Every structure is written in structure tokens, then in C-alpha cells.
Amino acid sequence: MTPKAPDTEIETISEEVVEKVSSPETLSIWGLAWPSIMANILFAAVGVVALKAVGALGTEAVAAVGTGQRIFFVIQSLIMAVSTGTTALIARAYGSGNKQEGAQVLFDSLWIGSSLGIISTALVWGAGENIISLFGLNEESKELSVAYLKYSMLFSAMFAASFIFGAALRAAGDAKTPLAVMIFQNILNIFLLIGLVNGTFGMPELGVIGAAFAWGISFTVGTLIFMLLWLKKLTIIPLPRFENINLKRINLIFRISTPATIEQGVFQLGLLTYFWIISLYGTAPIAAYNIGINILMLSFMIGQGFSIAGATLTGQFLGADNPREAKRSGWRSTRLSIISMSLIGLLIAIFSKEISGFLINDPEVIRLTVIFVWFLGSMQPLMAIEFAIGGALRGAGDTKSPLIITLIGLVFFRLTVASIFLYFKFPIEYIFASLMIDYLVKAILFAARFNSGKWIKKLV
Numbered sequence: 254m255t256p257k258a259p260d261t262e263i264e265t266i267s268e269e270v271v272e273k274v275s276s277p278e279t280l281s282i283w284g285l286a287w288p289s290i291m292a293n294i295l296f297a298a299v300g301v302v303a304l305k306a307v308g309a310l311g312t313e314a315v316a317a318v319g320t321g322q323r324i325f326f327v328i329q330s331l332i333m334a335v336s337t338g339t340t341a342l343i344a345r346a347y348g349s350g351n352k353q354e355g356a357q358v359l360f361d362s363l364w365i366g367s368s369l370g371i372i373s374t375a376l377v378w379g380a381g382e383n384i385i386s387l388f389g390l391n392e393e394s395k396e397l398s399v400a401y402l403k404y405s406m407l408f409s410a411m412f413a414a415s416f417i418f419g420a421a422l423r424a425a426g427d428a429k430t431p432l433a434v435m436i437f438q439n440i441l442n443i444f445l446l447i448g449l450v451n452g453t454f455g456m457p458e459l460g461v462i463g464a465a466f467a468w469g470i471s472f473t474v475g476t477l478i479f480m481l482l483w484l485k486k487l488t489i490i491p492l493p494r495f496e497n498i499n500l501k502r503i504n505l506i507f508r509i510s511t512p513a514t515i516e517q518g519v520f521q522l523g524l525l526t527y528f529w530i531i532s533l534y535g536t537a538p539i540a541a542y543n544i545g546i547n548i549l550m551l552s553f554m555i556g557q558g559f560s561i562a563g564a565t566l567t568g569q570f571l572g573a574d575n576p577r578e579a580k581r582s583g584w585r586s587t588r589l590s591i592i593s594m595s596l597i598g599l600l601i602a603i604f605s606k607e608i609s610g611f612l613i614n615d616p617e618v619i620r621l622t623v624i625f626v627w628f629l630g631s632m633q634p635l636m637a638i639e640f641a642i643g644g645a646l647r648g649a650g651d652t653k654s655p656l657i658i659t660l661i662g663l664v665f666f667r668l669t670v671a672s673i674f675l676y677f678k679f680p681i682e683y684i685f686a687s688l689m690i691d692y693l694v695k696a697i698l699f700a701a702r703f704n705s706g707k708w709i710k711k712l713v
Contacts, residue, residue: 282585285562288428292419292435293554299442300547301612303464306450308613314461315613316536317397319543320388321465323528325405327521328377332369332413335362336420337513338506340564341650343424343490348572352425352491359421360493361503366417370410377406388532390539397461404462408469411476418479423561424568424648427489434478442471512652516659523663527688530671534681540613541621542685548608549626552597552633556640559590563641564648571649576709583645583703590637598633602626625685632689635696642699651708658698667691 307314339362346355377384385398415438419431444454445467452458459466482488531538563586570579601608605626609619643655671687702708 282559282562282566282582282589285423285426285428285565286558286586286589288432288558289423289561290555290558292428292432293557294551295435295439297547297550297554299439299446299468300550302443303446303450303468304544304547304612306446307461307464309451310460312536312540312613312615312618313391313394314397315543316390316539317394318401318461318464319539320385320390320394320528320532321398321401321405322543323525324384324402327518327525328373328406329409329412329416330517330521331514332366332373332409333416334514334517335366335369335413335506335510336417337647337652338362338508338510339417340420340424340561341509341568341648342502342505343421344565344568344648345572345650347425348569353494355421355425356491356493357496357499357502358506359417359490360495361499361506362417362421363414365503365506366413367410370413374406374409378403381406388529390532391536394536401461401465404465405469408472411469411473415472415476415479418476418483420561421490422488424565425489426565426569428561430482430488434475437478438471438475441474442467445470509650509652512656513647516652516656519656520659520663523659523668526668527671527684530668530675530684531681533675534684537615537617538621538681538684540615540618541609541625544609544612544618544622545605545625545629548605548612548622549598549601549629552594552601552630553636553640555593555597556590556637559586559593559637560640560644562586563645566648567645568648568650571709576706579645579649579709580703580706583642586645587638587641590641591634594633594637594640598630602630605630621681621685624682628685629688632692635692638696639692639699642703646699646703646708649708650710654702654708655699658695658702661698662691662695666694 303318304315307318339358342358343355346352346358381399381403385395385402388398390398415434419434422428422430445456446464448454448456449459449463449467450461451463457463483490483492486492528539528542531542563583566582566586567579570576570582605623606619609622609626613619646652646655667687667690670690671684674683674687
């Protein structure tokens with residue numbers, strides 16, 4: 254195809270910049286993926302520690318925290334979708350050698366994300382009880398879940414800022430600084446979890462609320478570290494020029510992010526609907542689902558690492574006007590993602606009984622967790638395609654096709670099949686199995702879209 258002209262706001266690409274983007278260090282999928290994978294694994298490990306700490310409080314507490322987390326991440330995913338525009342624009346800016354434009358994109362993304370976080374906090378504090386009431390928890394679990402959700406939302410703006418900082422640095426090619434911050438942040442989180450949930454290390458025993466505070470405080474500290482490094486000029490992204498608001502840039506951020514926001518809204522609301530269907534079967538299936546998701550999070554986080562690597566390289570190569578390498582980097586990320594997620598998913602499934610038994614002492618919950626993990630674990634190769642190719646498409650600025658594909662797979666297939674099983678009163682195992690058709694359909698559609706090359710375009 255005919256190479257496209259650089260964006261009007263992007264400086265002319267020099268041979269030196271092209272060489273830098275094409276260097277082995279920048280091109281290494283593993284070089285970009287492994288710090289993100291490690292950071293994500295640490296995040297998943299904190300989730301397991303939280304489950305263990307809360308699991309000591311009983312099945313009701315596990316169900317409460319799991320429900321609160323599901324709702325929290327629905328809200329946060331809408332805010333975090335801003336980082337899709339951040340990633341695409343910063344990757345292209347750095348691919349073309351225009352670092353200052355990357356700094357301006359980060360600055361605009363931070364105030365947009367933080368503002369959305371503050372607004373969402375106010376909304377949840379006003380409607381938290383009504384939201385939790387939709388999930389049929391018993392009275393004890395409901396009260397605990399409302400408290401967990403509200404106190405978690407107090408830190409929503411800090412969570413958004415931390416996520417955007419990390420996404421921006423990775424898009425610029427620095428995945429190690431976010432890893433370093435995440436290591437410190439998660440060590441602090443684990444320390445506070447053990448202390449505040451169960452009252453150790455001389456801290457007050459706050460139970461479920463302690464889990465919310467531990468999580469929120471650690472992300473606040475992480476955001477402050479990112480900010481300090483940026484202000485001290487110790488990051489790959491320079492300080493922005495505090496100029497008048499650039500409406501064209503903000504419009505571009507929103508134009509790229511809006512389909513991603515809708516996609517995340519559809520995805521998270523779809524998962525919430527699926528979770529609601531599971532909740533109709535009782536507390537044990539809810540707890541099993543939450544435990545299963547958390548112990549498979551290790552595999553998901555590996556996929557997310559390759560998603561970030563694919564997004565960064567695809568965006569940078571398109572910024573450097575090299576669509577051929579952009580496409581090749583996406584397929585390389587996909588192959589590595591399939592191999593890694595398949596192996597980890599299989600190992601987790603094999604030891605799912607032992608892992609779930611470590612987290613909770615309830616035979617029925619353990620039985621259901623093992624079944625759920627085998628169903629979802631078998632889908633790891635297909636999920637790997639969704640992660641890697643989805644990331645590459647978003648990094649290229651194509652956020653509409655992932656939205657459509659998610660809508661088809663999750664809503665039209667998974668939820669339709671699950672609803673039919675529910676209507677005919679099939680056992681919970683059938684509801685768990687309904688997720689398989691979702692991932693099969695999405696993997697086929699993502700691969701077809703990426704192979705078509707129609708996502709290769711200029712951002713204007």
C-alpha cells in the first residue's frame with residue numbers, strides 16, 4: 254500500500270528516529286511485555302492476598318468484596334478507556350520523534366481521567382445501595398459490599414491517574430518505570446491488606462473496609478510517585494508546556510477513547526449481567542466465580558502484557574510510517590500470547606482444587622471453582638488472540654471494531670446462551686460453560702479484522 258503522510262501536528266520523521274524505532278530493544282515484544290506482565294502479575298497477586306485475607310471472614314465477605322469489585326471495575330473501566338486515546342497518540346508521537354506532543358497528551362489525559370474519577374465517586378456515594386441491591390445478596394453481604402464499594406470509590410481519581418501514567422510511559426517505550434512503581438505499590442498494598450483487614454502490625458481491624466483502604470492508599474502513593482518522577486524530569490516523557498487548552502488534541506483523545514469507553518461499558522455491563530445470572534443460583538456460585546477469576550488472573554495479566562506490547566509497537570510503527578512492521582508486530586505479540594497464556598491456564602486448571610482450597614474452606618465453593626476454572630482455562634488460547642490483537646487494534650487507533658466484536662461475542666452469544674440456560678433452569682455448570690462460545694466468536698472476528706489491514710490509517 255502507499256505510505257501515508259505523517260499527521261500535520263507530527264514532525265517529519267528523520268532516518269535517526271526510524272532507526273531508533275526499528276532497533277532490537279524497541280522491537281522486542283518481550284522487552285515491552287515482560288515488565289507489564291510482572292506488574293500485572295503483582296496486581297493479580299494482591300487480589301489473591303485480598304481474597305485470602307477476606308476469606309478468613311467467611312463466604313459472605315468474599316461474595317461482598319467480589320460484588321463490590323465487579324461494580325467498581327465497571328466504573329473504572331469507563332474512566333480507564335481514556336488511556337486508549339493516550340496510548341495511541343503517545344505511541345504515534347514517539348514513533349515520529351515528537352516527544353513534546355506526547356507530554357501534552359499525557360497532561361490532558363490526566364486531568365480528564367481525574368475529573369471523571371471525582372464525578373463517578375459522587376455518583377456512587379449517592380446510589381451505592383441501589384446498585385448493590387440488584388445482585389440479590391443476603392443482608393450481611395449487601396451491607397459489606399456497599400461499604401467496600403463506597404470507600405474504594407474515594408480513591409477513584411488516584412486510580413485513574415496511576416493507570417494513565419503507566420499507560421503513557423509504556424506507550425512511549427518505558428515499561429520498566431511502571432513496573433518499579435507497581436512493585437512498591439503492591440508491597441504496600443499487601444502490607445496494608447494484612448494489617449487493616451485482620452488488625453495485625455498494630456493496625457485497626459477494619460475487615461472488608463480495610464481491604465478498600467489498603468487498595469486505595471497504595472494507588473494514591475503510586476500516583477504521587479509517578480507525579481514526583483515526572484516533575485523531577487526523571488521519566489521518558491518531558492514536562493508539558495502549560496499552554497491554552499488544545500481543543501483539537503482533546504477532541505482526538507475523546508474520539509479515539511469514546512468507542513473504547515463504550516466497548517468497556519458494554520463489556521463490563523455484560524459481565525455484570527452474567528454475574529447477576531450467576532448470583533441467582535446463590536452465594537456459593539458467586540464466591541466460586543470470584544475465586545476462579547482471581548486465580549486465573551495470572552494468565553489474564555500475561556495477556557494484558559502482550560496487549561500493551563502490541564499496542565505500543567503498532568502505534569509507534571504507524572507513527573514512523575511503517576504499516577508493514579506494525580502488522581508484523583501484532584502477529585508476533587499474538588503468537589507469544591497464545592503460547593504463554595495456554596501454558597499458564599493449563600497449570601492453573603490442573604491445580605485449581607488445591608489453590609481454591611487454600612483460599613476458602615467451603616467444599617461446595619471449591620467444587621464449583623474447579624469446574625469454572627477448567628471451563629475458562631480451556632479458553633486461554635482464544636483469550637490470548639483477543640488480548641493481543643485487540644491491543645494492537647487499539648494502539649493503531651481502531652477502537653470501533655473491538656467495540657463491535659465485544660458486542661457480538663459477549664452480548665449476542667454469551668448472554669443469550671446463558672439466558673436460555675437460566676430460563677430452562679439448567680444447573681450453574683451450564684451457565685459457566687456459556688462463556689466458551691463468546692471467546693470462540695471473538696477470536697475469529699479479531700483475527701479476521703486484523704488480517705484485513707483496514708485498521709491502518711492516519712489519525713487526524
